[in-house]
Amino acid sequence: MTQTIVHVLRHGEVHNPTGILYGRLPGFHLSDTGKRQALTVAEHLADHDIVHVVASPLQRAQETATPIAASHRLELATDERLIESANVFEGKKVSVGDGALRSPANWPHLRNPFTPSWGEPYLEIAHRMLAAAHRARAAAVGHEAVCVSHQLPVWTLRRYLEGKRLWHDPRKRQCSLASLTSLVFDDERLVGIRYSEPAGSSDPKNTGA
Numbered sequence: 001m002t003q004t005i006v007h008v009l010r011h012g013e014v015h016n017p018t019g020i021l022y023g024r025l026p027g028f029h030l031s032d033t034g035k036r037q038a039l040t041v042a043e044h045l046a047d048h049d050i051v052h053v054v055a056s057p058l059q060r061a062q063e064t065a066t067p068i069a070a071s072h073r074l075e076l077a078t079d080e081r082l083i084e085s086a087n088v089f090e091g092k093k094v095s096v097g098d099g100a101l102r103s104p105a106n107w108p109h110l111r112n113p114f115t116p117s118w119g120e121p122y123l124e125i126a127h128r129m130l131a132a133a134h135r136a137r138a139a140a141v142g143h144e145a146v147c148v149s150h151q152l153p154v155w156t157l158r159r160y161l162e163g164k165r166l167w168h169d170p171r172k173r174q175c176s177l178a179s180l181t182s183l184v185f186d187d188e189r190l191v192g193i194r195y196s197e198p199a200g201s202s203d204p205k206n207t208g209a
Helices: 032-044 059-071 104-110 122-139 151-161
Strands: 003-010 050-055 144-149 180-186 189-196
Touching: 003 059, 003 122, 003 151, 032 059, 050 059, 050 122, 059 144, 122 144, 122 151, 122 180, 151 180, 151 189
Parallel strands: 003 144, 050 144
Antiparallel strands: 003 180, 180 189
């Protein structure tokens, strides 16, 4: 039996001075804190047997993955399936009592939180993330891989693999900035899920992508 570990990493803190839901919008890069978090994770993984590093195409994920790939002298790959989830409120402020949520025109988008009605269905997110994880596992058989993605996709994948309902309270996600959700496989069979925060914890209410 061959063991392979796929580390699914949430990117570091993003520079977002206007506080919008940036989603898949281009041009959102890591803050200075986010860059330090990326370096901390790279140092944490320096002695690991990493042979494959892949990231979402979004800038913040690419910037988080770059020091990890560099420390292992690997070429950084990109997988579209690791991208942030689609959301109709992208580019707007969506905090409670503020911004887009105050407009009655947007209320129909909130009609069904179980799907959710405002964006990409949870099950679709889970399926694409699992496919990306298995692709990384296949590229790193017998070693370790790193997949850099975003909070909601990472948390949705974990809940799916743990057999939990995909609808959830976003304020209770265990997925801090620059955290690792590590999937342990024996051959193609998932045998364990580990969670760690090499760059420290962040406020769970910080649900930025």
